Amino acid sequence: MVGVLSNKISKEDLKPGDHIYSWRHGYVYTHHGIYIGEGEVIHFTKGGSDTGGSLLDSITASSCPAINCLDPCPRCGDQSKMEGVIRSCIDCFLSGDELYLFQYSVSYLFFLGKVRGGTCTLAASDPAEDVLHRAKMLLENGFGEYHLSKNNCEDFAIYCKTSLIVLSRFSVCRGGQASSILAAANAVVSSPLRFLTRTTTFVTMGLTGTVVVGCGVYCVGRVVSDIGVRRDASKIPVEVLISAHQPKT
Known part of the structure; x- marks a missing residue:
């Protein structure tokens, strides 16, 4: 049962338009997609053969399906070198990991109860037919260039569910998973946690006060x-988004 302690769901309970995800590298990162029915998922991937870029970019390379190109999935074939928006069977999408349901319209208390980002959002989901329309349009036309913190699989799935997106080229950490990492970094940099090695400050504030302030900064950053x-997120029709991603002529 989906709740505060776990978002795990069985394949039999899935409905077309559901935003699903699985943990990669043992709860290090999540990979997201939109379930479209008939055991298939549309998702946004960097591509398994591409390990260039940052260290974290290389981690997400495992988000691609078809684990072993020598023994490809009989349904999907070898998708190990594919990138961008692709369609896979749910088994290839999961790559042997557990299945979880991303939750929408959660309360602030529930949101903060999920200590790790990338599992739920305060935003409301649109009707399933709209979600499926966006996912299928982006399957045909793409979702731009993959970027771990600015344009990743979670951003893709959330856009399909809500039509909300941040188009500013200066935006960072749109998705909950990346945002929680940034919030944690800010908690250390902006709070007295950075002074723990300074004896006078530590004694004055006390360990409890220091931890409370750090947690507060982290929670505010996530929200x-x-x-x-x-405020920089806007509802953009998928046709407009596709036009924005088209190369200028």
């Missing part, structure tokens, strides 16, 4: 970066 409350 203000959620797509459901961000």
Whole structure:
């Protein structure tokens, strides 16, 4: 049962238009997609053969399906070198990991109860037919260039569910997973946690006060970066988004 402790769901309970995800590298990162029915998922991937870029970019290379190109899936074939928006069977999407359901319209208390980002949002989901329309349009036309913090699989799935997106080229950490990492970094940099090695400050504030301040900074950072409350997020029709991604002539 999906709730605060776990978002795990069985394949039999899935409905077309559901935003699903699985953990990669043992709860290091999540890979997201949109279930479209008939055991198939549309998702956005960097491509398994591409390990260029940053260290974290290389981690997400495992988000591609078809684990072993020597023994390809009889349904999907070898998708190990594919990138961009692709369609896979749910088994290839999961790559042997567990299945989880991303949750929408959660309360602030529930949102903060999920200590790790990338599992829920304050934003509301649109009807399933709209979600499926966006996912299938982006399957045909793409979702731009993959970028771990600015344009990743979670951003793709959330856009399909809500039509909310941040188009500014200066935006960072749109998705909840990346935002939680940034919030954690800000908690250390902006709070007294960075002074723990300074004896006088540590004694004055006390360990409890230091931890409380750090947790507060982390929680605020996660909330203000959620797509459901961000002021720089806009609802963009998929046809307009596709046009924006088309190369200029």
